[in-house]
């Protein structure tokens with residue numbers, strides 16, 4: 001093994017140098033505050049002498065920290081690009097070799113070349129790979145010295161520390177590092193004079209996602225049916241890299257069907273593809289099971305739309321119901337997200353409406369099939385039960401008893417005893433929260449109330465969908481026929497088949 005490693009060690013990756021990166025701050029979107037902060041580095045690189053004369057120094061090293069795909073590399077390149085200086089990039093893993101001394105030599109080499117060509121930017125990605133916490137705790141030290149990998153890492157890291165310490169900041173080289181494992185980083189790297197500035201780069205929020213989509217849409221052609229703002233809103237947690245990929249994928253979809261511009265359908269296909277995998281061509285779709293799924297999915301969507309219309313409910317608008325089989329997913333309903341605040345601060349009416357939507361799939365199946373319901377419609381029942389239990393216990397929104405702590409009835413609960421209450425046999429502190437074995441009476445009461453709430457909400461939903469049996473039937477019919485139904489079409493169906501319309505009209 002070692003010999004093999006030595007052979008591999010001979011091939012020496014060179015630092016990737018880019019004369020000018022061709023990337024500027026205009027390519028970085030959604031993190032304006034960070035860009036402003038880094039502007040200072042650009043000024044420095046453009047004219048290091050001016051900084052020296054004034055006796056001010058830029059930071060030694062800047063550590064960009066955050067999840068992958070959020071623009072750390074892009075930012076580093078933009079700094080070099082804005083300043084018009086060379087950019088030296090290597091990944092931490094490229095320094096880690098089993099052969100002792102190779103990594104350290106590469107570090108020396110990288111910095112030497114950057115200094116020769118100063119002003120310049122040195123960027124080390126995944127710096128955690130070489131700066132990972134050293135496990136040299138007293139007892140293990142003996143063991144570790146036999147571990148060539150650990151020893152090599154240590155030597156490499158030491159070389160990096162030497163370079164950073166000896167880094168005369170007057171020299172016009174800016175050192176940037178990036179990591180998504182801050183917790184793995186060796187504290188030595190974070191001491192003053194090394195990475196003395198840390199910048200957190202977080203996944204973009206709705207507005208940032210919109211900005212990023214806008215930047216990346218410059219390279220492709222979109223028609224006016226594509227509402228980028230709505231995609232931005234509906235893709236929480238998506239990184240810049242994923243958003244860029246979405247537009248690329250949509251362009252591919254458009255090209256595949258001979259289009260010259262990207263339309264909404266192309267975007268949706270691309271989204272499906274990225275989230276669920278490729279379409280499964282040739283799967284027989286007229287199976288009874290598909291009708292069941294279509295019923296279930298349509299039930300969720302219809303319940304939400306009816307509640308929005310009839311009760312002004314704050315539930316999500318259904319973007320589309322789809323039974324195009326993709327990857328492991330055979331059917332699904334996609335809802336538009338509400339504004340973020342709606343999820344942060346939910347009130348009882350909104351939560352009860354949400355509960356009804358969760359039960360809508362099951363209710364729809366009962367309307368269409370009677371008591372012949374299937375396990376498929378149980379899909380959302382765990383979520384519904386969880387929500388109902390939380391409503392009556394932890395959040396206590398219905399009034400009555402309060403149980404704090406984990407809503408799981410089988411765990412131990414922390415119960416506030418108050419100064420005058422004493423629980424028999426429990427360990428308790430009169431003035432605070434205590435861990436004590438579960439109070440089975442409370443569990444039973446919670447369970448009964450949860451069940452009552454679920455039954456109540458289910459009956460409400462069932463009644464609602466029974467009244468709109470015709471609209472439900474029609475919507476399921478369209479989903480089966482076209483494999484897809486948009487929210488706007490669903491609203492039209494509700495208009496065409498109002499409350500109490502006989503199902504015979506549809507069939």
Ligand code: ADP
Nearest residue numbers: 027028029068069070071072073074240241244
């Ligand atoms: P990281 O280094 O944080 O893993 P990258 O900078 O390599 O992420 O991002 C990969 C790609 O994703 C970029 O080249 C760019 O196309 C896109 N991207 C990521 N974040 C942004 C952003 N904030 N603005 C514009 N594009 C972004």
